[in-house]
Amino acid sequence: MKKLNEQDPEIFGLIEKETERQNFNIELIASENFASRAVIEAMGSCLTNKYAEGLPGKRYYGGCQYVDIIEDLARDRAKALYNADWVNVQPHSGAQANAAVYLTFMKPGDKLLGLDLSHGGHLTHGSPVNFSGITYEAHFYGVGKETGRIDMDLVRDKARKLKPRMISIGASAYTRDFNYEVFAAIADEVGAFLWMDMAHTAGLIAAKLLNDPLPYCNVVSTTTHKTLRGPRGGMLLLGRDRENTLGVVAPKSGRVKNWSELLDSAVFPGTQGGPLEHVIAAKAVAFGEALQPDFITYQKQVMENAKSMGAKFMELGYDLVSGGTDNHLVLIDLRNKGLTGKIAEEALERAEITVNKNMVPFDTQSPFVTSGIRIGTPAMTTRGLGKADFEHIVQLIDTVLQNPDSEDVQAKVAGEVRAMCERFPLYDFVTA
Numbered sequence: 001m002k003k004l005n006e007q008d009p010e011i012f013g014l015i016e017k018e019t020e021r022q023n024f025n026i027e028l029i030a031s032e033n034f035a036s037r038a039v040i041e042a043m044g045s046c047l048t049n050k051y052a053e054g055l056p057g058k059r060y061y062g063g064c065q066y067v068d069i070i071e072d073l074a075r076d077r078a079k080a081l082y083n084a085d086w087v088n089v090q091p092h093s094g095a096q097a098n099a100a101v102y103l104t105f106m107k108p109g110d111k112l113l114g115l116d117l118s119h120g121g122h123l124t125h126g127s128p129v130n131f132s133g134i135t136y137e138a139h140f141y142g143v144g145k146e147t148g149r150i151d152m153d154l155v156r157d158k159a160r161k162l163k164p165r166m167i168s169i170g171a172s173a174y175t176r177d178f179n180y181e182v183f184a185a186i187a188d189e190v191g192a193f194l195w196m197d198m199a200h201t202a203g204l205i206a207a208k209l210l211n212d213p214l215p216y217c218n219v220v221s222t223t224t225h226k227t228l229r230g231p232r233g234g235m236l237l238l239g240r241d242r243e244n245t246l247g248v249v250a251p252k253s254g255r256v257k258n259w260s261e262l263l264d265s266a267v268f269p270g271t272q273g274g275p276l277e278h279v280i281a282a283k284a285v286a287f288g289e290a291l292q293p294d295f296i297t298y299q300k301q302v303m304e305n306a307k308s309m310g311a312k313f314m315e316l317g318y319d320l321v322s323g324g325t326d327n328h329l330v331l332i333d334l335r336n337k338g339l340t341g342k343i344a345e346e347a348l349e350r351a352e353i354t355v356n357k358n359m360v361p362f363d364t365q366s367p368f369v370t371s372g373i374r375i376g377t378p379a380m381t382t383r384g385l386g387k388a389d390f391e392h393i394v395q396l397i398d399t400v401l402q403n404p405d406s407e408d409v410q411a412k413v414a415g416e417v418r419a420m421c422e423r424f425p426l427y428d429f430v431t432a
């Protein structure tokens with residue numbers, strides 16, 4: 001980044017600081033990861049200059065011969081990764097992918113049934129402060145108080161009562177797998193569309209370590225930067241097997257269009273303008289990486305690390321929502337430790353350990369304070385940490401949380417964090 005340093009030392013200096021932060025913090029935000037150098041190089045390319053509204057072979061601009069090939073490669077690799085019938089790699093983010101889902105399957109005022117945000121759901125699944133909750137009539141299912149797991153009887157009862165137009169699955173703070181077969185049976189019974197937002201678990205699903213939603217859902221959306229370890233962005237997918245029981249008539253022509261056409265139009269021109277071809281190239285690179293055998297090894301390690309971390313936390317008396325994990329994260333209810341999520345997040349940050357405060361089911365605190373923290377393994381597993389390292393991290397976290405006001409403890413732990421990060425080098429190229 002020599003040129004950037006010469007031309008704009010202010011921005012360069014801040015990127016340098018952020019690189020340093022990423023290199024020497026223990027990064028445990030469950031939705032974050034470290035993209036490879038190849039992915040970052042593709043994102044930093046001249047493809048950012050190109051307008052390419054439309055799809056490969058059907059663009060509104062000339063000069064698209066190379067971005068067409070790149071976008072086709074991204075689509076083909078994604079299809080191979082998920083055994084999908086169709087994908088759209090243009091959504092700028094997960095929220096944009098989800099906007100296209102709504103535009104395709106719902107009309108304003110239609111009913112949605114999704115997982116409650118405070119039980120692990122996502123803002124775009126009907127929260128009243130999000131376009132999804134503002135535009136559609138959102139209703140929620142949640143987890144059982146005792147089990148911490150989604151209560152499928154509750155989902156069925158609510159679905160029967162409400163007759164929603166769409167049922168959403170997917171979460172940002174849920175530690176168990178989903179039973180898509182049961183969700184699909186409920187959706188079929190009440191005549192609802194079924195949508196899975198697999199943003200958090202896309203990498204684990206690609207590695208076939210979690211159940212596959214594609215055969216059961218009418219549509220699947222995702223981000224590409226979490227467990228999937230690509231660039232920041234979104235994607236939509238259709239499976240091969242799901243029989244679509246409800247037809248959609250295109251608003252203008254009156255012609256019954258197939259789902260892929262409707263979803264493509266919902267992305268562009270429905271909700272977006274020009275696609276980010278530099279990010280699409282980086283998605284293609286990341287999907288290429290995910291098709292390699294070592295990606296499965298990585299995802300297995302992500303899961304094993306999360307399980308070990310969860311077991312260690314429980315050994316130290318922490319209360320894990322649902323009593324453990326099937327995926328890449330643990331959700332800790334800190335009430336038995338007399339702490340809030342806010343206090344824990346801030347104390348850990350001073351010790352160079354990054355987590356996020358998180359609502360836990362049936363939380364008694366506000367979203368700005370919360371009773372929990374969410375901790376994920378994808379990023380530090382990318383750096384090469386294994387089971388024993390994660391158990392050591394739990395010890396460090398416990399040391400900080402036992403003394404959340406002690407600057408001495410935080411400084412001592414920060415020293416250990418730095419030593420650990422030095423053993424697992426990350427980026428030396430971003431500002432080199």
Ligand code: DSN
Pocket residue numbers: 031094122172173
């Ligand atoms: N913000 C993401 C997360 O942290 O889970 C979801 O979009």
